[in-house]
Amino acid sequence: MTIGIDKIGFATGRYRLDMGDLAQSRGVDSEKFSKGLLLDALSITPITEDIVTLGASAANSILDEKDKASIDMVLVATESSIDQSKAAAVYIHSLLGIQPFARSLELKEACYSATAALNYAKLHVEKHPQSKVLVIASDIAKYGINTPGEPTQGSGSIAMLISQNPRLLELHDDNVAQTRDIMDFWRPNYSTTPFVDGMYSTKQYLDMLKTTWAEYQKRSGKTLADFSAFCFHLPFPKLALKGFNKIMDKSLPDAKKEALKANFDASITYSRQIGNIYTGSLFLGLLSLLENSEHLQAGENIALFSYGSGAVAEIFSATLVDGFKSQLKTNRKEELESRQSISVADYETIFFEEDALDEDGNASFADYVTNDFSLVAIKGHQRIYEAKDGQENN
Numbered sequence: 001m002t003i004g005i006d007k008i009g010f011a012t013g014r015y016r017l018d019m020g021d022l023a024q025s026r027g028v029d030s031e032k033f034s035k036g037l038l039l040d041a042l043s044i045t046p047i048t049e050d051i052v053t054l055g056a057s058a059a060n061s062i063l064d065e066k067d068k069a070s071i072d073m074v075l076v077a078t079e080s081s082i083d084q085s086k087a088a089a090v091y092i093h094s095l096l097g098i099q100p101f102a103r104s105l106e107l108k109e110a111c112y113s114a115t116a117a118l119n120y121a122k123l124h125v126e127k128h129p130q131s132k133v134l135v136i137a138s139d140i141a142k143y144g145i146n147t148p149g150e151p152t153q154g155s156g157s158i159a160m161l162i163s164q165n166p167r168l169l170e171l172h173d174d175n176v177a178q179t180r181d182i183m184d185f186w187r188p189n190y191s192t193t194p195f196v197d198g199m200y201s202t203k204q205y206l207d208m209l210k211t212t213w214a215e216y217q218k219r220s221g222k223t224l225a226d227f228s229a230f231c232f233h234l235p236f237p238k239l240a241l242k243g244f245n246k247i248m249d250k251s252l253p254d255a256k257k258e259a260l261k262a263n264f265d266a267s268i269t270y271s272r273q274i275g276n277i278y279t280g281s282l283f284l285g286l287l288s289l290l291e292n293s294e295h296l297q298a299g300e301n302i303a304l305f306s307y308g309s310g311a312v313a314e315i316f317s318a319t320l321v322d323g324f325k326s327q328l329k330t331n332r333k334e335e336l337e338s339r340q341s342i343s344v345a346d347y348e349t350i351f352f353e354e355d356a357l358d359e360d361g362n363a364s365f366a367d368y369v370t371n372d373f374s375l376v377a378i379k380g381h382q383r384i385y386e387a388k389d390g391q392e393n394n
Protein backbone atom coordinates (compact mmCIF):
# COMPACT_ATOMS: atom_id res chain seq x y z
CA MET A 1 0.00 0.00 0.00
CA THR A 2 1.27 3.46 -0.85
CA ILE A 3 0.22 6.50 1.21
CA GLY A 4 0.53 10.15 0.35
CA ILE A 5 -1.07 13.30 -1.03
CA ASP A 6 -4.13 12.52 -3.14
CA LYS A 7 -5.33 16.11 -3.65
CA ILE A 8 -3.92 19.57 -2.91
CA GLY A 9 -5.85 22.86 -2.77
CA PHE A 10 -5.00 26.48 -2.08
CA ALA A 11 -6.64 29.74 -1.03
CA THR A 12 -5.07 33.15 -0.50
CA GLY A 13 -6.16 36.68 0.39
CA ARG A 14 -8.22 38.29 -2.39
CA TYR A 15 -6.35 41.63 -2.11
CA ARG A 16 -2.93 42.21 -3.69
CA LEU A 17 -0.25 44.66 -2.59
CA ASP A 18 2.37 45.47 -5.21
CA MET A 19 5.94 45.38 -3.85
CA GLY A 20 6.94 48.32 -6.06
CA ASP A 21 4.25 50.44 -4.38
CA LEU A 22 5.38 49.32 -0.92
CA ALA A 23 9.03 50.08 -1.76
CA GLN A 24 8.13 53.57 -2.98
CA SER A 25 6.04 54.27 0.09
CA ARG A 26 8.83 53.10 2.44
CA GLY A 27 11.53 55.02 0.54
CA VAL A 28 13.33 51.81 -0.46
CA ASP A 29 14.84 50.94 -3.87
CA SER A 30 12.23 48.60 -5.45
CA GLU A 31 15.01 46.18 -6.48
CA LYS A 32 15.67 45.48 -2.82
CA PHE A 33 12.31 43.65 -2.78
CA SER A 34 12.25 42.29 -6.35
CA LYS A 35 15.88 41.13 -6.41
CA GLY A 36 16.99 41.23 -2.75
CA LEU A 37 14.00 39.22 -1.47
CA LEU A 38 12.61 37.89 -4.81
CA LEU A 39 9.12 39.19 -4.04
CA ASP A 40 6.73 40.94 -6.48
CA ALA A 41 3.44 41.10 -4.52
CA LEU A 42 1.78 40.12 -1.24
CA SER A 43 -1.66 38.61 -0.57
CA ILE A 44 -3.56 40.71 1.93
CA THR A 45 -6.57 39.59 3.97
CA PRO A 46 -9.31 41.76 5.54
CA ILE A 47 -10.69 41.22 9.05
CA THR A 48 -13.42 38.95 7.62
CA GLU A 49 -10.84 36.38 6.49
CA ASP A 50 -8.82 34.28 8.97
CA ILE A 51 -7.15 30.86 9.22
CA VAL A 52 -10.60 29.23 9.36
CA THR A 53 -12.02 30.88 6.23
CA LEU A 54 -8.78 30.41 4.27
CA GLY A 55 -8.45 26.78 5.38
CA ALA A 56 -12.09 25.94 4.64
CA SER A 57 -11.83 27.61 1.21
CA ALA A 58 -8.62 25.74 0.32
CA ALA A 59 -10.21 22.42 1.29
CA ASN A 60 -13.53 23.27 -0.38
CA SER A 61 -11.71 23.61 -3.69
CA ILE A 62 -10.66 19.92 -3.65
CA LEU A 63 -13.15 17.85 -1.62
CA ASP A 64 -16.16 15.98 -2.98
CA GLU A 65 -18.99 14.36 -1.00
CA LYS A 66 -17.24 10.97 -1.02
CA ASP A 67 -14.14 12.51 0.55
CA LYS A 68 -16.26 14.20 3.24
CA ALA A 69 -17.80 10.83 4.12
CA SER A 70 -14.34 9.18 4.40
CA ILE A 71 -12.35 11.85 6.24
CA ASP A 72 -12.00 10.85 9.89
CA MET A 73 -9.34 13.34 10.94
CA VAL A 74 -8.93 17.08 10.32
CA LEU A 75 -5.56 18.57 11.27
CA VAL A 76 -4.95 22.31 11.09
CA ALA A 77 -1.37 23.55 11.40
CA THR A 78 -1.00 27.24 12.17
CA GLU A 79 0.95 29.89 14.02
CA SER A 80 -1.75 32.57 13.71
CA SER A 81 -4.45 30.85 15.71
CA ILE A 82 -7.75 32.61 16.43
CA ASP A 83 -8.45 30.91 19.76
CA GLN A 84 -6.31 29.63 22.65
CA SER A 85 -8.66 26.72 23.29
CA LYS A 86 -10.99 25.78 20.42
CA ALA A 87 -9.23 24.34 17.38
CA ALA A 88 -9.71 25.96 13.97
CA ALA A 89 -10.13 22.38 12.72
CA VAL A 90 -13.48 22.12 14.55
CA TYR A 91 -14.86 25.19 12.72
CA ILE A 92 -13.53 23.89 9.40
CA HIS A 93 -14.96 20.41 9.98
CA SER A 94 -18.36 22.05 10.46
CA LEU A 95 -18.13 24.51 7.54
CA LEU A 96 -17.24 21.69 5.14
CA GLY A 97 -19.89 19.25 6.39
CA ILE A 98 -17.45 16.42 7.13
CA GLN A 99 -19.03 13.30 8.69
CA PRO A 100 -19.28 13.65 12.50
CA PHE A 101 -17.14 10.69 13.66
CA ALA A 102 -13.87 12.48 13.03
CA ARG A 103 -11.02 13.78 15.18
CA SER A 104 -10.29 17.52 14.73
CA LEU A 105 -7.37 19.41 16.23
CA GLU A 106 -4.82 22.18 15.77
CA LEU A 107 -1.02 21.82 15.78
CA LYS A 108 1.65 24.44 16.49
CA GLU A 109 5.39 24.84 16.04
CA ALA A 110 5.86 28.00 13.99
CA CYS A 111 6.08 27.18 10.26
CA TYR A 112 6.96 23.54 10.88
CA SER A 113 3.77 21.94 12.22
CA ALA A 114 2.14 21.07 8.88
CA THR A 115 5.01 18.66 8.29
CA ALA A 116 4.25 16.92 11.59
CA ALA A 117 0.55 16.88 10.66
CA LEU A 118 1.38 15.21 7.37
CA ASN A 119 3.35 12.55 9.21
CA TYR A 120 0.54 11.96 11.72
CA ALA A 121 -1.92 11.66 8.82
CA LYS A 122 0.32 9.11 7.10
CA LEU A 123 0.66 6.99 10.25
CA HIS A 124 -3.13 7.13 10.72
CA VAL A 125 -3.83 5.90 7.18
CA GLU A 126 -1.22 3.16 7.63
CA LYS A 127 -3.31 1.83 10.56
CA HIS A 128 -6.71 2.58 8.96
CA PRO A 129 -6.29 2.19 5.18
CA GLN A 130 -9.88 3.20 4.36
CA SER A 131 -9.49 6.55 6.17
CA LYS A 132 -8.74 9.86 4.58
CA VAL A 133 -7.14 12.70 6.54
CA LEU A 134 -7.52 16.39 5.75
CA VAL A 135 -4.32 18.31 6.55
CA ILE A 136 -4.58 22.09 6.39
CA ALA A 137 -1.75 24.60 6.82
CA SER A 138 -3.29 28.02 7.30
CA ASP A 139 -1.72 31.33 8.29
CA ILE A 140 -1.77 35.08 8.04
CA ALA A 141 1.81 36.36 8.31
CA LYS A 142 1.73 39.81 9.89
CA TYR A 143 4.87 41.60 11.06
CA GLY A 144 3.63 45.18 11.31
CA ILE A 145 3.94 48.43 9.39
CA ASN A 146 7.50 49.60 8.68
CA THR A 147 9.19 46.57 10.27
CA PRO A 148 12.01 44.64 8.53
CA GLY A 149 9.60 41.72 8.09
CA GLU A 150 6.87 43.88 6.49
CA PRO A 151 7.81 43.06 2.87
CA THR A 152 7.68 39.33 3.70
CA GLN A 153 4.07 39.26 4.98
CA GLY A 154 1.31 37.29 3.25
CA SER A 155 -1.69 35.05 3.78
CA GLY A 156 -2.85 31.69 2.57
CA SER A 157 -3.80 28.15 3.21
CA ILE A 158 -2.87 24.81 1.68
CA ALA A 159 -5.20 21.82 2.07
CA MET A 160 -3.99 18.28 1.42
CA LEU A 161 -6.04 15.10 1.34
CA ILE A 162 -3.98 12.14 2.59
CA SER A 163 -5.05 8.65 1.57
CA GLN A 164 -3.87 5.26 0.44
CA ASN A 165 -3.05 4.88 -3.26
CA PRO A 166 -2.63 8.68 -3.67
CA ARG A 167 -2.95 10.15 -7.15
CA LEU A 168 -0.36 12.92 -6.67
CA LEU A 169 2.58 12.05 -4.42
CA GLU A 170 3.64 8.99 -2.47
CA LEU A 171 5.29 9.91 0.85
CA HIS A 172 8.39 7.99 1.97
CA ASP A 173 9.58 6.93 5.44
CA ASP A 174 12.91 8.72 5.38
CA ASN A 175 12.09 11.80 7.52
CA VAL A 176 14.95 13.30 9.53
CA ALA A 177 14.06 16.05 12.03
CA GLN A 178 16.14 18.38 14.18
CA THR A 179 15.18 20.51 17.20
CA ARG A 180 17.16 23.51 18.49
CA ASP A 181 16.01 25.75 21.35
CA ILE A 182 16.64 29.23 19.88
CA MET A 183 14.90 32.63 19.95
CA ASP A 184 14.86 33.66 16.29
CA PHE A 185 11.12 34.35 15.94
CA TRP A 186 8.36 33.98 18.54
CA ARG A 187 5.00 35.48 19.46
CA PRO A 188 3.93 35.66 23.12
CA ASN A 189 0.18 35.37 23.76
CA TYR A 190 -0.13 39.11 24.43
CA SER A 191 1.31 40.19 21.08
CA THR A 192 -0.45 40.28 17.69
CA THR A 193 2.87 40.39 15.82
CA PRO A 194 6.02 38.32 16.32
CA PHE A 195 9.32 39.29 17.90
CA VAL A 196 11.99 38.59 15.32
CA ASP A 197 15.78 38.48 15.23
CA GLY A 198 15.70 38.52 11.42
CA MET A 199 19.34 38.03 10.47
CA TYR A 200 19.82 35.39 13.16
CA SER A 201 16.72 33.56 11.88
CA THR A 202 18.14 33.39 8.35
CA LYS A 203 21.45 32.01 9.67
CA GLN A 204 19.61 29.38 11.72
CA TYR A 205 17.42 28.41 8.76
CA LEU A 206 20.52 27.84 6.61
CA ASP A 207 22.45 26.00 9.30
CA MET A 208 19.48 23.76 10.17
CA LEU A 209 19.21 23.01 6.45
CA LYS A 210 22.89 22.15 6.12
CA THR A 211 23.05 19.92 9.20
CA THR A 212 19.69 18.18 8.66
CA TRP A 213 20.58 17.51 5.02
CA ALA A 214 23.94 16.00 6.06
CA GLU A 215 22.17 13.73 8.56
CA TYR A 216 19.46 12.85 6.02
CA GLN A 217 22.07 11.80 3.46
CA LYS A 218 23.95 9.76 6.06
CA ARG A 219 20.82 7.90 7.23
CA SER A 220 19.06 7.40 3.88
CA GLY A 221 22.08 6.88 1.64
CA LYS A 222 20.42 9.28 -0.83
CA THR A 223 22.15 12.30 -2.39
CA LEU A 224 20.99 15.27 -4.44
CA ALA A 225 21.45 13.11 -7.56
CA ASP A 226 18.44 11.03 -6.43
CA PHE A 227 16.08 14.03 -6.64
CA SER A 228 14.54 16.01 -9.49
CA ALA A 229 13.54 18.89 -7.24
CA PHE A 230 14.14 20.27 -3.75
CA CYS A 231 11.35 22.30 -2.14
CA PHE A 232 12.11 24.66 0.73
CA HIS A 233 10.19 26.49 3.42
CA LEU A 234 9.69 29.92 1.82
CA PRO A 235 9.68 32.82 4.32
CA PHE A 236 10.81 34.78 1.24
CA PRO A 237 12.13 33.14 -1.95
CA LYS A 238 15.64 34.65 -1.74
CA LEU A 239 16.37 32.74 1.47
CA ALA A 240 15.31 29.50 -0.21
CA LEU A 241 17.64 30.34 -3.12
CA LYS A 242 20.49 30.66 -0.61
CA GLY A 243 19.44 27.27 0.76
CA PHE A 244 19.39 25.78 -2.74
CA ASN A 245 22.92 27.08 -3.38
CA LYS A 246 24.07 25.71 -0.02
CA ILE A 247 23.00 22.12 -0.72
CA MET A 248 24.09 22.16 -4.39
CA ASP A 249 26.56 19.38 -5.18
CA LYS A 250 29.09 20.98 -7.50
CA SER A 251 30.22 17.58 -8.79
CA LEU A 252 26.82 16.96 -10.46
CA PRO A 253 26.73 17.22 -14.28
CA ASP A 254 25.77 20.71 -15.53
CA ALA A 255 22.55 19.38 -17.09
CA LYS A 256 21.42 18.00 -13.72
CA LYS A 257 22.30 21.26 -11.95
CA GLU A 258 20.33 23.24 -14.54
CA ALA A 259 17.31 20.93 -14.25
CA LEU A 260 17.32 21.31 -10.46
CA LYS A 261 17.54 25.11 -10.83
CA ALA A 262 14.66 25.20 -13.33
CA ASN A 263 12.52 23.24 -10.88
CA PHE A 264 13.61 25.52 -8.03
CA ASP A 265 12.45 28.53 -10.06
CA ALA A 266 9.11 26.79 -10.68
CA SER A 267 8.76 26.19 -6.92
CA ILE A 268 9.03 29.90 -6.04
CA THR A 269 6.68 31.18 -8.78
CA TYR A 270 3.63 31.47 -6.51
CA SER A 271 5.45 32.69 -3.39
CA ARG A 272 6.87 35.61 -5.39
CA GLN A 273 3.24 36.74 -5.85
CA ILE A 274 1.92 35.88 -2.40
CA GLY A 275 4.61 36.34 0.28
CA ASN A 276 5.02 34.20 3.37
CA ILE A 277 2.15 31.94 4.39
CA TYR A 278 4.13 30.44 7.30
CA THR A 279 3.07 26.77 7.81
CA GLY A 280 1.78 26.40 4.26
CA SER A 281 4.72 27.98 2.50
CA LEU A 282 6.72 24.78 1.95
CA PHE A 283 3.61 23.19 0.45
CA LEU A 284 2.85 26.27 -1.62
CA GLY A 285 6.36 25.75 -3.00
CA LEU A 286 5.46 22.14 -3.77
CA LEU A 287 2.19 23.18 -5.46
CA SER A 288 4.03 25.84 -7.45
CA LEU A 289 6.64 23.29 -8.55
CA LEU A 290 4.01 20.77 -9.65
CA GLU A 291 1.90 23.33 -11.53
CA ASN A 292 4.76 25.28 -13.13
CA SER A 293 7.54 22.78 -13.86
CA GLU A 294 7.78 21.80 -17.51
CA HIS A 295 10.01 18.81 -16.85
CA LEU A 296 8.68 16.75 -13.95
CA GLN A 297 7.71 13.15 -14.71
CA ALA A 298 5.92 10.40 -12.77
CA GLY A 299 8.39 8.31 -10.78
CA GLU A 300 10.68 11.26 -10.04
CA ASN A 301 11.61 12.09 -6.44
CA ILE A 302 11.18 15.41 -4.63
CA ALA A 303 12.95 16.37 -1.38
CA LEU A 304 11.28 18.82 1.03
CA PHE A 305 12.87 21.01 3.73
CA SER A 306 10.55 22.20 6.48
CA TYR A 307 11.64 24.89 8.97
CA GLY A 308 9.78 26.40 11.90
CA SER A 309 11.42 29.04 14.06
CA GLY A 310 12.11 28.17 17.62
CA ALA A 311 13.25 25.85 15.96
CA VAL A 312 12.34 22.52 14.34
CA ALA A 313 13.46 21.43 10.88
CA GLU A 314 12.73 18.28 8.91
CA ILE A 315 13.74 16.84 5.56
CA PHE A 316 11.57 14.17 3.92
CA SER A 317 10.80 12.98 0.41
CA ALA A 318 8.06 11.89 -1.97
CA THR A 319 7.65 10.32 -5.42
CA LEU A 320 5.37 11.58 -8.19
CA VAL A 321 2.62 9.16 -9.06
CA ASP A 322 1.46 8.16 -12.58
CA GLY A 323 -1.13 10.63 -13.87
CA PHE A 324 -0.30 13.24 -11.19
CA LYS A 325 -1.01 16.13 -13.59
CA SER A 326 -4.75 15.34 -13.56
CA GLN A 327 -4.80 16.36 -9.85
CA LEU A 328 -3.52 19.89 -10.55
CA LYS A 329 -5.05 23.19 -11.67
CA THR A 330 -4.06 24.94 -14.86
CA ASN A 331 -5.55 28.39 -14.16
CA ARG A 332 -3.89 29.27 -10.83
CA LYS A 333 -1.97 32.23 -12.32
CA GLU A 334 -5.20 33.76 -13.65
CA GLU A 335 -6.77 33.32 -10.21
CA LEU A 336 -3.84 35.18 -8.64
CA GLU A 337 -4.10 37.90 -11.25
CA SER A 338 -7.78 38.35 -10.41
CA ARG A 339 -6.95 39.58 -6.86
CA GLN A 340 -8.01 43.17 -6.23
CA SER A 341 -5.02 45.54 -6.22
CA ILE A 342 -4.94 47.94 -3.29
CA SER A 343 -2.89 51.00 -2.40
CA VAL A 344 -0.40 51.03 0.48
CA ALA A 345 -2.81 53.23 2.49
CA ASP A 346 -5.65 50.70 1.99
CA TYR A 347 -3.33 47.82 2.90
CA GLU A 348 -2.37 49.59 6.14
CA THR A 349 -6.05 49.98 7.04
CA ILE A 350 -7.36 46.61 5.86
CA PHE A 351 -4.59 44.27 7.00
CA PHE A 352 -4.26 45.75 10.51
CA GLU A 353 -7.93 46.34 11.36
CA GLU A 354 -8.73 44.93 14.81
CA ASP A 355 -12.07 43.67 16.21
CA ALA A 356 -13.97 46.59 17.76
CA LEU A 357 -15.98 44.57 20.30
CA ASP A 358 -18.78 46.21 22.29
CA GLU A 359 -19.15 45.48 26.02
CA ASP A 360 -21.13 42.29 25.27
CA GLY A 361 -18.50 40.94 22.90
CA ASN A 362 -20.29 41.76 19.65
CA ALA A 363 -18.71 43.11 16.47
CA SER A 364 -19.80 43.54 12.87
CA PHE A 365 -17.64 44.15 9.83
CA ALA A 366 -17.62 45.96 6.51
CA ASP A 367 -18.32 43.90 3.40
CA TYR A 368 -14.88 42.83 2.16
CA VAL A 369 -13.95 40.44 -0.65
CA THR A 370 -13.15 36.94 0.67
CA ASN A 371 -12.87 33.39 -0.64
CA ASP A 372 -15.69 30.79 -0.24
CA PHE A 373 -16.24 31.55 3.46
CA SER A 374 -16.11 34.67 5.61
CA LEU A 375 -16.26 35.79 9.22
CA VAL A 376 -19.52 37.76 9.22
CA ALA A 377 -19.75 38.82 12.87
CA ILE A 378 -18.71 38.19 16.43
CA LYS A 379 -21.70 37.61 18.72
CA GLY A 380 -21.14 37.26 22.47
CA HIS A 381 -17.42 36.57 21.80
CA GLN A 382 -18.34 33.75 19.36
CA ARG A 383 -17.04 33.92 15.81
CA ILE A 384 -19.80 33.50 13.23
CA TYR A 385 -18.78 32.18 9.81
CA GLU A 386 -20.82 32.04 6.64
CA ALA A 387 -20.41 30.23 3.35
CA LYS A 388 -20.91 32.34 0.23
CA ASP A 389 -24.19 30.46 -0.35
CA GLY A 390 -25.38 32.19 2.84
CA GLN A 391 -25.39 29.28 5.30
CA GLU A 392 -24.42 30.44 8.81
CA ASN A 393 -22.24 28.30 11.11
CA ASN A 394 -21.70 29.04 14.80
Ligand code: CAA
Pocket residue numbers: 029031032033035036037110111148149152184185196197198199201202205233234235236239276278307308309
Ligand atom coordinates in the same frame (compact mmCIF):
# COMPACT_ATOMS: atom_id res chain seq x y z
N1 CAA B 1 18.89 46.05 -4.95
C1 CAA B 1 19.01 44.70 -4.89
N2 CAA B 1 19.19 44.02 -3.72
C2 CAA B 1 19.22 44.74 -2.57
C3 CAA B 1 19.11 46.15 -2.57
C4 CAA B 1 18.94 46.81 -3.84
N3 CAA B 1 18.81 48.12 -3.92
N4 CAA B 1 19.18 46.57 -1.30
C5 CAA B 1 19.34 45.47 -0.53
N5 CAA B 1 19.35 44.37 -1.29
C6 CAA B 1 19.48 42.96 -0.86
C7 CAA B 1 20.53 42.74 0.20
O1 CAA B 1 21.84 42.68 -0.35
C8 CAA B 1 20.06 41.42 0.76
O2 CAA B 1 20.40 40.37 -0.12
P1 CAA B 1 21.50 39.28 0.32
O3 CAA B 1 20.95 38.65 1.58
O4 CAA B 1 21.57 38.35 -0.82
O5 CAA B 1 22.75 40.04 0.59
C9 CAA B 1 18.53 41.52 0.69
O6 CAA B 1 18.26 42.58 -0.24
C10 CAA B 1 17.88 41.84 2.02
O7 CAA B 1 18.38 43.07 2.48
P2 CAA B 1 19.02 43.23 3.95
O8 CAA B 1 20.14 42.28 4.13
O9 CAA B 1 19.30 44.68 4.13
O10 CAA B 1 17.93 42.76 4.96
P3 CAA B 1 16.46 43.33 5.26
O11 CAA B 1 16.52 44.58 6.01
O12 CAA B 1 15.63 43.32 4.02
O13 CAA B 1 15.89 42.21 6.24
C11 CAA B 1 15.22 40.08 6.99
C12 CAA B 1 15.90 40.84 5.88
C13 CAA B 1 15.95 40.33 8.32
C14 CAA B 1 15.27 38.59 6.70
C15 CAA B 1 13.77 40.60 7.12
O14 CAA B 1 13.08 40.40 5.92
C16 CAA B 1 13.00 39.87 8.23
O15 CAA B 1 13.13 40.16 9.40
N6 CAA B 1 12.14 38.92 7.83
C17 CAA B 1 11.33 38.15 8.76
C18 CAA B 1 12.08 36.97 9.35
C19 CAA B 1 12.31 35.87 8.34
O16 CAA B 1 11.66 35.74 7.34
N7 CAA B 1 13.27 34.98 8.66
C20 CAA B 1 13.55 33.84 7.83
C21 CAA B 1 14.02 32.67 8.61
S1 CAA B 1 12.85 32.32 9.94
C22 CAA B 1 11.64 31.42 9.16
O17 CAA B 1 11.85 30.89 8.12
C23 CAA B 1 10.30 31.28 9.82
C24 CAA B 1 9.37 32.21 9.14
O18 CAA B 1 8.70 31.86 8.19
C25 CAA B 1 9.30 33.57 9.65
